Amino acid sequence: MARRIADPALIDLRKRIRHSAAHVLAESVLKLFPQAKPTIGPPTDDGFYYDFDVDRPFTPEDIEKIAELMRVSIKADHRFEESEIERSEARKRVQDNPYKLEIIEGIPEGEKITFARHGDFVDLCRGGHVRSTGEIAAFKLLSTAGAYWRGDERNRMLQRIYGTAWESGEELEKFLLQVAEAEKRDHRRLGTELQLYFFDPSAPASPFFLPKGATVYNGLIDYMRQLYRKYGYQEVITPQILNVDLWKRSGHYDNYRENMFVVEIDERQFGVKPMNCPAHALMYASTLRSYRDLPIRFADFGRLHRYERSGVTHGLTRVRSFSQDDAHIFCAPDQIGSEISGFISLLREAYQAFRFEELRVALSLRPEKRVGGEEIWDRAEVALEKVLEDSGLSFDKMPGEGAFYGPKIDFFVPDAIGREWQLGTVQLDFSLSERFDLEFVAEDGSRQRPVVIHRAALGSLERFIGVLVEHTAGALPLWLAPVQAVVIPITDRNVSYADEVRAKLAEAGLRAEVDRSNERMNAKIRAAQLQKVPYMLVIGDREQAAGNVAVRRRAGGDLGARPVDKVVRMLSDEVANRS
RNA sequence: GCCCCAGUGGCGCAGAGGUAGCGCAGCCGAUUUGUAAUCGGCCGGUCGGAGGUUCGAAUCCCCCCUGGGGCUCCA
Numbered sequence: 001m002a003r004r005i006a007d008p009a010l011i012d013l014r015k016r017i018r019h020s021a022a023h024v025l026a027e028s029v030l031k032l033f034p035q036a037k038p039t040i041g042p043p044t045d046d047g048f049y050y051d052f053d054v055d056r057p058f059t060p061e062d063i064e065k066i067a068e069l070m071r072v073s074i075k076a077d078h079r080f081e082e083s084e085i086e087r088s089e090a091r092k093r094v095q096d097n098p099y100k101l102e103i104i105e106g107i108p109e110g111e112k113i114t115f116a117r118h119g120d121f122v123d124l125c126r127g128g129h130v131r132s133t134g135e136i137a138a139f140k141l142l143s144t145a146g147a148y149w150r151g152d153e154r155n156r157m158l159q160r161i162y163g164t165a166w167e168s169g170e171e172l173e174k175f176l177l178q179v180a181e182a183e184k185r186d187h188r189r190l191g192t193e194l195q196l197y198f199f200d201p202s203a204p205a206s207p208f209f210l211p212k213g214a215t216v217y218n219g220l221i222d223y224m225r226q227l228y229r230k231y232g233y234q235e236v237i238t239p240q241i242l243n244v245d246l247w248k249r250s251g252h253y254d255n256y257r258e259n260m261f262v263v264e265i266d267e268r269q270f271g272v273k274p275m276n277c278p279a280h281a282l283m284y285a286s287t288l289r290s291y292r293d294l295p296i297r298f299a300d301f302g303r304l305h306r307y308e309r310s311g312v313t314h315g316l317t318r319v320r321s322f323s324q325d326d327a328h329i330f331c332a333p334d335q336i337g338s339e340i341s342g343f344i345s346l347l348r349e350a351y352q353a354f355r356f357e358e359l360r361v362a363l364s365l366r367p368e369k370r371v372g373g374e375e376i377w378d379r380a381e382v383a384l385e386k387v388l389e390d391s392g393l394s395f396d397k398m399p400g401e402g403a404f405y406g407p408k409i410d411f412f413v414p415d416a417i418g419r420e421w422q423l424g425t426v427q428l429d430f431s432l433s434e435r436f437d438l439e440f441v442a443e444d445g446s447r448q449r450p451v452v453i454h455r456a457a458l459g460s461l462e463r464f465i466g467v468l469v470e471h472t473a474g475a476l477p478l479w480l481a482p483v484q485a486v487v488i489p490i491t492d493r494n495v496s497y498a499d500e501v502r503a504k505l506a507e508a509g510l511r512a513e514v515d516r517s518n519e520r521m522n523a524k525i526r527a528a529q530l531q532k533v534p535y536m537l538v539i540g541d542r543e544q545a546a547g548n549v550a551v552r553r554r555a556g557g558d559l560g561a562r563p564v565d566k567v568v569r570m571l572s573d574e575v576a577n578r579s
Numbered sequence: 580g581c582c583c584c585a586g587u588g589g590c591g592c593a594g595a596g597g598u599a600g601c602g603c604a605g606c607c608g609a610u611u612u613g614u615a616a617u618c619g620g621c622c623g624g625u626c627g628g629a630g631g632u633u634c635g636a637a638u639c640c641c642c643c644c645u646g647g648g649g650c651u652c653c654a
Contacts, residue, residue, distance in 0.1 A: 044652050051651095057583055103654050114654085126654050145649035146582025153650075157582060160649070188647090192590070201627080201645045309580055311650080491611045518610085519617080526615035540613060550614080558614055 013130075013167055018043035020080065020118075020129045021070075021139050021165035022050045027121035028069035029161070032062065038123065039099040039149065039158055045418070046175060047164030051147055053099065057159050058144045066161070067141050077134030078119035082127050084112050090124065099149065100124050138172035139165035182416040187469040188315040194474050194531060196465075196482070197316070205313035206321035207462055212482035215511070219480045220461055221301055223353070223578075224325045227457075231346045233297040233327055238279035240303065244269040249435055250278040259306045276300045277429075277454060280328040281436040284450070289440040294450065295331035295339055301461075302326070316466030317421050324460050329453040330438065333376065337383040339453055340409075340426060344391050347411065347424050347457040353578050354468060354477075360412040360420065361393050364401035371405055372430030380428050380451075381407050405431035416470035423459040423467065428452075475532040475554060479575045485512040486528040487549070490521045490540035497544045501537060501564055508568045510575070512537075529554065535571065 022041035025048070029036055033054055041050030058066075085093070087104070090113045094100035103124060107113060116125040118133055130136065141163040149155035166172040183189070191197045196213035199206070209217055228235065241263065247253040252260065252274065261272040273279065280298045289296070303323045312318060329339050351359065363384055366377050384407055388395050395409070402408055406428035412420040429452040432438070439447045458464040468476070478484055485505060489498040498514045505512040515524045521538060528536045538550040542561070549567055551559040562570075 040651080040653055042651090042653060049649095049652095060584090100654075107654075116654095124654050143648060144583060147650045148581075149651090150653080151651040153581065157650080159582075162649080199646080204645070310645095311580065311582095314647090488614090490613060493611080518608095520610090520612050521614065522612085523616050524614095529615055536614080538614065542613085552614060 010167075014165075015043045016128050016130045017136055017167060018048040018165045020133065021136050021163060022048040023080075023116065023118060023121065023123055023125070023129070024070050024073050024133055024136065025050050025066065025141075025161060025163060026052075026123060027073055027119065028066045030121065031069055032065055037097045037099060039097075040103070041123075047142065047162060049160050049162045051149070051158040051160045053149075053156065054159050057146070058161060063141050063144065063161065070139065070141075073119060074133045074136050074139075076119065077132045079132045080116055080118045080129035082114050082116045082125070082129070084114050087113055090115070093122075094124060136165055137167050138169040139163055140172060140176070179417070185416045185470050185473040186315075187317075187415075187466040190469050190474040191316070194469075194482075196469070203321070204310070205308060205319050207316055207319060213465070215482040216465060216476065216480055217461060220325070220458060220464065223479075224299075224301075224350070224458065227346055227350060228299050228327075231297075231342060233299040235299045235301070236280070236283060238276060238283070238300060238302055239273070241270045241272050242279065244271050246278050246282075247271045250281070251431065251435060252278070259308070261305050261307055272305045273302065274304055274306045276302055276304070276326050277328055277432060277452070278436075281432055281438060281452070284330050284438055285436055289330075289450075291332060291440055291442050291448075294440060295329050295335055297327055297329045299325070299327040316462045317415065319460070319462050322460040322462040324456045325458045326454075326456050329455065330433075330440075330450040331453065332440070332442075332448070333379065333451050336380055336428065336451055336453070337387055340384060340387045341390070343426050343453075343455050343457070344387060344393075348391075350457045351411075351424075354471075356413050356471070358414055359393070361388065361395035362398050362401070362410045362412070363388060363395050364398045364403075364408045364410065366407060367400050367402050367404060369404050370402070371434070376430055376451075377407070380430075384409060384428075403427060403429075405429045413467055413471075415467050421463055421467055423464055424455075424457045425459065426453060426455040429454060473532075475534075477578065478534045478571065479578045481532070481534050482511065483513055483531065483533050484510050484575070485535040485537055485571065486524070486531075486533045487512060487514045488521060488524045488528070488536055488538045489514065489516070490538065493541065494539045494544050498539050501539065501549055504564055504568055505571070508572050510568070510571055525552065537567065 019042070022043065026038045026041055029050070029052055030038065033052070035055065037053040039051040039053060041048065090104055091101065093115070094104065104113065114125060114127055115122050116127065116129060141161060143162045145160045145162065146157045147160040148157055164172065164175060166175060191213070194212065195210050196216065197207045197209045200208060225235065244253055244262065247260070252271070256274060260274050263270050263272065280300065283298060284296060301323050303321065305321050308318055308320050313320065331339050365381055370377070388409065408425060408427035410422050411424035412422050414420050432452045433449045438450055440450050442448045487498045487502050489495045495514070495516055502512045502514050515527065517524065525536055532554060534554045536552040538552060540550070543549055546561070547564055548561040549564055550561045551567055553559060
């Protein structure tokens with residue numbers, strides 16, 4: 001996905017256009033709905049919105065009328081005028097609007113309070129407009145949505161109108177086209193088209209992976225297992241359903257229960273696991289551990305279930321049933337730095353294999369409410385920051401955003417329409433070993449607490465596949481492609497030779513199919529291209545006679561005829577290199 | 580959870596009170612073809628589910644289910 005151009009002057013202009021458009025939107029809404037109370041209307045990355053307190057939601061017809069009034073206001077080319085107002089006077093002006101009043105109360109004493117006027121519309125506003133409404137060259141209202149005041153669902157629900165605005169009609173068109181293109185690579189759509197996975201009301205927000213999707217899924221797991229061998233992890237298998245007593249001990253019952261599926265059997269309650277950590281803690285505690293055994297790294301691809309609220313689930317990227325490339329590291333406090341560092345190496349190696357380059361890294365530091373002493377937090381935060389600095393990754397520090405049980409680093413990757421999803425994470429945990437009374441015998445014979453590190457590189461495999469499908473528009477790299485090559489016989493005479501070619505590919509561990517449909521070569525190529533198959537191996541009489549195949553690549557077209565054995569080797573090498 | 584929108588053959592869509600249609604896919608037949616769609620025929624839908632209004636409902640109303648857009652990028 002294309003990065004947005006970073007011309008600061010243009011970005012500023014767009015921001016002002018959009019902010020101004022929000023004012024014009026509010027003006028128009030108030031003309032149609034005089035009792036509506038405007039609240040906030042900021043510019044966004046590629047548009048703007050404005051939230052209103054109104055008696056009823058806006059209908060599509062309302063939106064059309066509003067847009068029409070906006071056009072009138074823009075045509076009139078009203079000038080924007082900003083003026084500073086005395087605080088008490090400002091309060092008076094907005095006395096009928098509790099939202100604006102609240103905003104004013106939030107402005108520190110001594111800071112200026114300004115209003116902006118254009119035409120006969122006045123709004124409390126920090127500033128940042130274009131000179132006059134005529135400079136809003138192109139806009140479009142996009143959608144409506146309910147939105148809680150201050151984003152808090154305990155507050156009243158407001159009605160939001162989203163729009164976009166640009167410095168020219170062409171730019172608007174470009175943007176709308178880009179949105180349409182992005183929709184084409186929506187993983188929900190591609191999943192159906194490529195027969196990877198689907199959803200069914202019988203299991204809301206829980207994907208069904210078809211054979212092709214399962215191939216991708218298992219491909220990811222195979223790859224992670226390979227990395228686990230390299231980085232010293234041991235894979236384990238743990239139960240799906242565990243007695244609530246365990247979840248009480250781990251703290252999940254108190255802190256995470258509303259996200260858990262709980263079942264009752266034999267008058268006892270069991271929780272379906274939302275996380276693997278308690279099971280891994282039991283495994284750690286199943287025998288006496290020596291400092292010589294540390295670090296211990298338990299990896300687990302176990303299926304997790306979390307009850308996500310119905311309004312928040314989304315395709316594969318937010319589901320209720322999933323598994324992660326999850327692992328827990330039990331180590332001595334002085335091993336924290338090297339463990340985090342090792343994990344980041346693993347993560348970067350993996351992301352490189354998927355060409356994930358747009359990575360945002362966030363380091364979340366101690367929150368108000370937390371467990372563990374100051375020394376361990378100091379030590380851990382310093383260790384995390386140092387590892388990040390040494391890694392050369394740029395990152396944002398997020399004070400107060402850490403979990404109550406420890407600081408963490410999260411790795412975010414954007415999807416096709418720029419929404420960011422958290423994939424990788426590494427979290428220190430100072431709580432788990434206390435709750436499960438985990439120990440190891442130190443060099444001096446004393447009993448010590450290990451530190452627990454939760455970590456996942458790809459994160460939820462479901463979410464990862466969703467993001468990967470959008471990044472590649474379904475054109476997965478050869479090593480992950482469910483069908484790596486389609487053998488295309490040109491005539492019926494070539495079918496049995498095509499079968500031989502397929503068998504040779506299969507023998508080398510490659511996933512290949514023969515297209516024996518009663519179609520012309522062109523149609524078979526088109527079908528394979530649409531299915532994003534990396535290689536098409538075309539076979540006519542000429543190839544058959546010479547023991548060749550004509551190689552066509554998904555991207556790059558015809559490579560010409562080559563001996564079968566050479567092609568098998570070429571593909572095998574490409575798979576081995578994950579290139 | 581809350582607000583809005585949507586659910587029609589496997590997939591993509593049309594139909595907006597008079598009893599369901601198109602394209603693709605699938606199946607059958609003809610064709611045997613050199614790098615993104617050969618032609619013809621056939622099959623396929625209790626219109627998400629359950630109620631109601633009506634002489635009559637895919638179309639209108641109510642409830643439920645599922646999906647989608649959103650729910651602090653803060654004047």
